[in-house]
Amino acid sequence: MTTPVVQARGIVKRYGHVTAIDHSDFELRAGEVLAVIGDNGAGKSSIVKAICGATIPDEGEILIEGKPVKFSSPIEARDMGIEIVYQNLALSPALSIADNMFTGREIRKKGWMGKILRMLDKPAMEKFARDKLTELGLMTVQSIKQPVETLSGGQRQGVAVARAAAFASKFIIMDEPTAALGVKESRKVLELIQDVRARGIPIILISHNMPHVFEVADRIHIHRLGKRLCTIDPKDYTMSDAVAFMTGAKEPPAQDAA
Amino acid sequence: MSDTTTPASKGQDFEQTLDQSDTQVASFETDQHTVLERIQHLLHNNPTLVPVIVLVISLIAFGLIAGGKFFSAFNLSLILQQVSIIGILAAAQSLIIITAGIDLSVAAIMVLMSVVMGNLAVFAGVPSGLAILVGLAGGVGAGVMNGWFITRIKLPPFITTLGTWSIFYALLLWLSGAQSIRGQDIDTNAPFLKFFGAAFNIGGARITLSALLMIVVFIVLWFMLNKTAWGRHVYAIGDDKEAADLSGIRTDRTLLSVYGLAGFVCALGGWASIGRVGSISPQSFYEGNLDSITAVVIGGISLFGGRGSIMGALFGALIVGVFRSGLRLSGVDVLWQVFAIGWLIIIAVAIDQWIRRVSA
Ligand SMILES: Nc1ncnc2c1ncn2[C@@H]1O[C@H](COP(=O)(O)OP(=O)(O)O)[C@@H](O)[C@H]1O
Ligand SMILES: [Mg+2]
Numbered sequence: 043m044t045t046p047v048v049q050a051r052g053i054v055k056r057y058g059h060v061t062a063i064d065h066s067d068f069e070l071r072a073g074e075v076l077a078v079i080g081d082n083g084a085g086k087s088s089i090v091k092a093i094c095g096a097t098i099p100d101e102g103e104i105l106i107e108g109k110p111v112k113f114s115s116p117i118e119a120r121d122m123g124i125e126i127v128y129q130n131l132a133l134s135p136a137l138s139i140a141d142n143m144f145t146g147r148e149i150r151k152k153g154w155m156g157k158i159l160r161m162l163d164k165p166a167m168e169k170f171a172r173d174k175l176t177e178l179g180l181m182t183v184q185s186i187k188q189p190v191e192t193l194s195g196g197q198r199q200g201v202a203v204a205r206a207a208a209f210a211s212k213f214i215i216m217d218e219p220t221a222a223l224g225v226k227e228s229r230k231v232l233e234l235i236q237d238v239r240a241r242g243i244p245i246i247l248i249s250h251n252m253p254h255v256f257e258v259a260d261r262i263h264i265h266r267l268g269k270r271l272c273t274i275d276p277k278d279y280t281m282s283d284a285v286a287f288m289t290g291a292k293e294p295p296a297q298d299a300a
Numbered sequence: 301m302s303d304t305t306t307p308a309s310k311g312q313d314f315e316q317t318l319d320q321s322d323t324q325v326a327s328f329e330t331d332q333h334t335v336l337e338r339i340q341h342l343l344h345n346n347p348t349l350v351p352v353i354v355l356v357i358s359l360i361a362f363g364l365i366a367g368g369k370f371f372s373a374f375n376l377s378l379i380l381q382q383v384s385i386i387g388i389l390a391a392a393q394s395l396i397i398i399t400a401g402i403d404l405s406v407a408a409i410m411v412l413m414s415v416v417m418g419n420l421a422v423f424a425g426v427p428s429g430l431a432i433l434v435g436l437a438g439g440v441g442a443g444v445m446n447g448w449f450i451t452r453i454k455l456p457p458f459i460t461t462l463g464t465w466s467i468f469y470a471l472l473l474w475l476s477g478a479q480s481i482r483g484q485d486i487d488t489n490a491p492f493l494k495f496f497g498a499a500f501n502i503g504g505a506r507i508t509l510s511a512l513l514m515i516v517v518f519i520v521l522w523f524m525l526n527k528t529a530w531g532r533h534v535y536a537i538g539d540d541k542e543a544a545d546l547s548g549i550r551t552d553r554t555l556l557s558v559y560g561l562a563g564f565v566c567a568l569g570g571w572a573s574i575g576r577v578g579s580i581s582p583q584s585f586y587e588g589n590l591d592s593i594t595a596v597v598i599g600g601i602s603l604f605g606g607r608g609s610i611m612g613a614l615f616g617a618l619i620v621g622v623f624r625s626g627l628r629l630s631g632v633d634v635l636w637q638v639f640a641i642g643w644l645i646i647i648a649v650a651i652d653q654w655i656r657r658v659s660a
Contacts (some may be wrong), residue, residue, distance in 0.1 A: 146548030
């Protein structure tokens with residue numbers, strides 16, 4: 043078997059006396075869509091944040107493609123081609139769509155205006171943003187220059203997803219990307235997930251939507267009380283099995299790793 | 301704004317999120333845009349419009365009331381000259397306020413650095429150019445000191461700069477011995493310190509270099525804020541610092557650079573003030589901190605950060621200058637000038653609150 047893209051062992055993260063992650067393991071394999079499901083507060087967001095450098099775990103080790111990493115900020119993860127769509131989106135509401143897509147990796151004008159005046163190449167950034175949103179079928183906004191706060195919840199989500207999909211080269215984490223979306227917009231995101239997988243880029247998808255999870259996931263990581271309970275193959279179990287494991291109504295299957 | 305984008309939504313209920321977004325989309329589509337809402341949207345997209353309108357109206361009003369005395373090229377250029385130092389401080393203050401901070405120490409940094417420049421050049425025999433460089437570097441240092449407390453020790457900007465205001469003020473009293481450096485002494489020993497006091501006449505207008513400096517400072521900072529990645533980051537930090545962090549901005553480093561740059565601009569204002577005032581007085585510009593905040597607020601820059609154009613602060617400073625000059629030339633008692641400025645501040649903040657509600 044090839045080296046997993048992400049391998050995490052014994053991750054612990056405490057917030058005061060709350061243990062958000064309790065000695066959890068995590069594994070993402072090459073080319074797969076890994077769904078992460080679990081109750082609210084189970085620690086799903088916390089563990090993916092630890093993987094992408096948004097929080098620094100108190101204990102445990104993380105290997106990316108077999109190499110140990112210790113990210114101290116999301117910028118370092120991003121430099122490796124790891125992108126995340128945060129549950130709260132992490133957009134700057136007063137800035138434009140184009141500005142938001144390029145935050146922290148802006149394109150500068152060519153020549154002296156870019157080098158000496160450090161001037162941004164706004165037309166290039168706007169074109170890129172427009173192209174990416176059109177690709178996603180999310181280009182229902184009037185203007186790429188309009189501030190993100192004037193968008194609907196679904197459109198905002200679209201901007202965040204487009205940003206991640208446009209820049210990821212190693213893997214993408216999506217924390218409940220369809221939670222705020224309508225049926226049509228959700229379909230677009232699911233299609234996008236499949237597109238990205240077809241490009242060979244694995245995805246971690248946190249979702250509460252069982253039909254979505256069972257539709258796109260290759261494996262399902264079930265998170266319970268701060269740690270990985272088990273991983274299942276969606277072909278071997280039903281949605282109600284998954285929910286039963288997740289809520290503790292049913293014992294998880296004995297396993298090494300599905 | 302919906303809860304889905306606020307940091308407070310951690311660990312929220314999924315169904316709840318879904319409900320919220322649904323109603324939001326629905327209300328978005330059924331919105332009936334009244335005239336008032338349209339105005340609100342217009343101002344939301346162009347926060348500088350309010351100060352521009354106020355400036356134009358007040359120019360016309362005072363022109364009608366006070367007549368040709370007010371509307372002469374000379375008087376208008378005099379206003380520009382009078383607001384130049386507070387304008388430069390307001391430019392520095394805008395940088396800080398856009399990051400959702402506040403700087404109570406701007407005027408203290410400015411006067412302290414003018415004293416440093418004066419002491420070195422007039423009394424210690426240091427070449428003027430070098431003394432000015434030391435003063436400018438000192439301004440950067442003072443700003444970085446503010447920024448360091450705010451980013452490393454995580455102190456709130458208000459408290460930090462309240463503290464450093466006292467510290468810098470005490471230092472400047474100590475360095476100056478609470479004595480002014482007289483104009484003649486500067487003229488004989490270090491005339492270059494008064495560089496920005498020079499002026500030229502065009503068509504009855506008397507333009508001082510300090511007024512030009514103010515305009516150049518605003519243009520340069522406007523460019524940096526709007527046309528460079530650094531500027532976008534400054535706005536993003538003021539908008540939502542946590543989101544800025546997560547989307548890959550080195551927020552602390554950027555904040556430190558903002559405070560350092562603001563300190564530099566203050567010191568530049570200190571140099572310009574020597575020419576403007578003609579001497580170096582430790583007692584000057586004691587109210588400069590608050591005056592700079594006044595200009596920024598009247599200029600439509602949100603005290604909550606992330607919103608407004610730095611050009612607004614220029615218009616804000618000009619509005620204050622126009623009111624002072626207009627009311628004086630109309631023969632109105634000084635106390636009513638203060639009274640009018642007070643109302644302007646309150647109205648400006650009320651309008652900002654209203655504009656910010658646009659997306660709620
Ligand atoms: N920044 C934080 N500060 C304090 N507690 C937190 C923080 N982030 C998460 N938690 C807590 O950690 C636990 C796991 O949260 P989270 O990872 O968001 O769960 P999930 O995404 O599975 O709903 C919850 O009890 C939550 O309240
Ligand atoms: Mg979560």
